[in-house]
Amino acid sequence: MNDPYKILGVTSNASDEEIKKAYRELARKYHPDNYHDNPLSDLAQEKMKEINEAYNDITRMRESGDTFRPGAGPSSSSNASQEGAKIRAAIDSGDIKLAEELLKSFPARNAEWNFLMGCVSHRKGWLNEALEYFQTAVNMEPYNQEYKQALNYMNRGGGAYRQYGRRPMGQHGQGCDACDICTAMLCMNMCCRCH
Numbered sequence: 001m002n003d004p005y006k007i008l009g010v011t012s013n014a015s016d017e018e019i020k021k022a023y024r025e026l027a028r029k030y031h032p033d034n035y036h037d038n039p040l041s042d043l044a045q046e047k048m049k050e051i052n053e054a055y056n057d058i059t060r061m062r063e064s065g066d067t068f069r070p071g072a073g074p075s076s077s078s079n080a081s082q083e084g085a086k087i088r089a090a091i092d093s094g095d096i097k098l099a100e101e102l103l104k105s106f107p108a109r110n111a112e113w114n115f116l117m118g119c120v121s122h123r124k125g126w127l128n129e130a131l132e133y134f135q136t137a138v139n140m141e142p143y144n145q146e147y148k149q150a151l152n153y154m155n156r157g158g159g160a161y162r163q164y165g166r167r168p169m170g171q172h173g174q175g176c177d178a179c180d181i182c183t184a185m186l187c188m189n190m191c192c193r194c195h
Contacts, residue, residue, distance in 0.1 A: 004054035004061075016062070023055045027143055052143060059141070063108045083107065087116050096123050111140035115147050122154075130154060 005012045008022045028034075030051060035044040083106055090099035099120050106113050118133030134151040141147060 002050075002054075004057040007050055007054035008058070019055070019058055023051065023143070026051045055143070056141065060108065060110060063110055084112050084116065088119075091116070091119050091123065094123075096120055111137040111144065111147060114140065115144075115150065118150060118154075127154070 005014070008019060008026060010019055010022045014022070027048065030044050030047040032041060032045045032048060035041040038044075083102060087099050087102045087106070090096070090102060099116070103113065103116060103120065106116075114133045114137040118130045118137065121127075121130035121133055131151075131154040134147065134154055137147040138144070138151045
């Protein structure tokens, strides 16, 4: 694991405000929109991904009281990532009850927790709650594209809740419902990680 503080160009004893400032400056410099139709576009995307991951790692470490130790084993930050992956898998498979149980034991009530609670709420048809959770996630991590996309989707109406895997009544047969935000977000996330 690379030192996230080095990636942002700050020391480990930098204040939260200094870290945010460094993150914002790097995000402005390397944001892919700045490199539209530019041969450096792919490099900018990779750098932006690295910057986002570093900022998220620092945020998680500070929320949990953990510190970065080069070469150390999994930290509570990686435990949170592992728990998040389990919760996402439960949501994706439609096991909302399991997702809720896992969320109860999630290490921190951070942006990821709020995003996942928003996904669970959306799957349950609780659109107002989903909107609130997505908004909180974006407020906590304003540069996370996955969270912003979910919030934008909800702000555009979020679509009526449809039971996962079924078309609305009146249509022929049953099939996949492409409006499921959580599945769409998970798929987009997986596609982004493949690059």
